[in-house]
Amino acid sequence: MKNLKTLFTVIFLFIIALSSFAQEKGHLVIIGGGNRDEYLMRKFIELAGGNDAGVVIFPMASSEPVETALYQLKELKSYGCSNISFINCNKQNADADSNLKKLDNVKGVFFSGGDQANLTAALLGTKILDKIKKIYNEGGVIGGTSAGAAIMSKVMITGDELINKDTSNIFKMIKKGNVKVTEGFGFFKNVIVDQHFITRKRLNRLITVVLENPNLLGIGIDESTAVIVNPDNTFDVLGENTVMVYDATEANKITTDKNGNLSASEIKMHLLKSGDRFNLKTKSVISEN
Numbered sequence: 001m002k003n004l005k006t007l008f009t010v011i012f013l014f015i016i017a018l019s020s021f022a023q024e025k026g027h028l029v030i031i032g033g034g035n036r037d038e039y040l041m042r043k044f045i046e047l048a049g050g051n052d053a054g055v056v057i058f059p060m061a062s063s064e065p066v067e068t069a070l071y072q073l074k075e076l077k078s079y080g081c082s083n084i085s086f087i088n089c090n091k092q093n094a095d096a097d098s099n100l101k102k103l104d105n106v107k108g109v110f111f112s113g114g115d116q117a118n119l120t121a122a123l124l125g126t127k128i129l130d131k132i133k134k135i136y137n138e139g140g141v142i143g144g145t146s147a148g149a150a151i152m153s154k155v156m157i158t159g160d161e162l163i164n165k166d167t168s169n170i171f172k173m174i175k176k177g178n179v180k181v182t183e184g185f186g187f188f189k190n191v192i193v194d195q196h197f198i199t200r201k202r203l204n205r206l207i208t209v210v211l212e213n214p215n216l217l218g219i220g221i222d223e224s225t226a227v228i229v230n231p232d233n234t235f236d237v238l239g240e241n242t243v244m245v246y247d248a249t250e251a252n253k254i255t256t257d258k259n260g261n262l263s264a265s266e267i268k269m270h271l272l273k274s275g276d277r278f279n280l281k282t283k284s285v286i287s288e289n
């Protein structure tokens with residue numbers, strides 16, 4: 001009996017520890033690309049802890065990473081951010097002591113736009129990515145725009161197609177195996193993120209990937225708009241445009257025909273504007289009382 005009580009005590013303390021860890025999880029500021037209005041970046045700074053909080057930019061998605069980093073340094077400094085630097089690295093030097101040290105006492109990390117494959121090529125499987133995840137899990141904020149939004153989910157849309165080769169008419173189909181995906185950083189759990197969503201008419205590609213991964217929600221974020229993911233598994237929409245959510249978790253009869261066309265019924269869709277809030281656990285919009 002004594003051993004049984006000890007076992008229950010250990011299990012109880014383990015559950016409490018897990019609960020405490022979950023409560024320490026930080027925020028995500030995921031911007032769909034385009035113009036970043038000042039209030040979006042001020043929200044990122046606020047969630048990092050204010051103007052004196054340590055912030056690091058990762059600009060490697062850009063074809064001109066140093067120029068991009070310097071531009072964003074200037075941008076954030078103009079909003080009052082005073083403790084800011086950047087890390088421009090590749091897979092070979094990512095874990096250099098000088099890079100790892102730059103993340104000491106950092107509360108905010110921001111991934112710039114460009115090609116998301118550049119970011120994953122540089123950081124997946126590195127100690128520096130582990131340290132970034134630790135910052136997030138201990139209450140920091142991870143932000144990103146465009147490519148920096150795409151890397152937020154574990155299943156990452158690359159922007160490439162495998163069946164359609166007509167580059168003048170992209171993502172014109174909803175067919176199994178057309179949209180190329182790869183591994184992202186996985187900060188935003190149980191979802192697939194797409195960006196520039198309404199502006200660039202990316203509905204087809206996100207629906208395709210959602211039907212191929214029906215256990216995951218599809219989150220399409222438009223330009224000049226952000227999803228603010230909170231530690232309690234809700235997110236707020238903030239910005240000038242909208243966010244679309246596809247939910248196929250209870251869809252019926254996800255099938256394909258002889259041509260690979262995907263079909264399904266009972267797919268849910270939510271179209272959210274700035275100020276709306278969504279519950280990721282219940283997969284529903286939170287109504288204001």
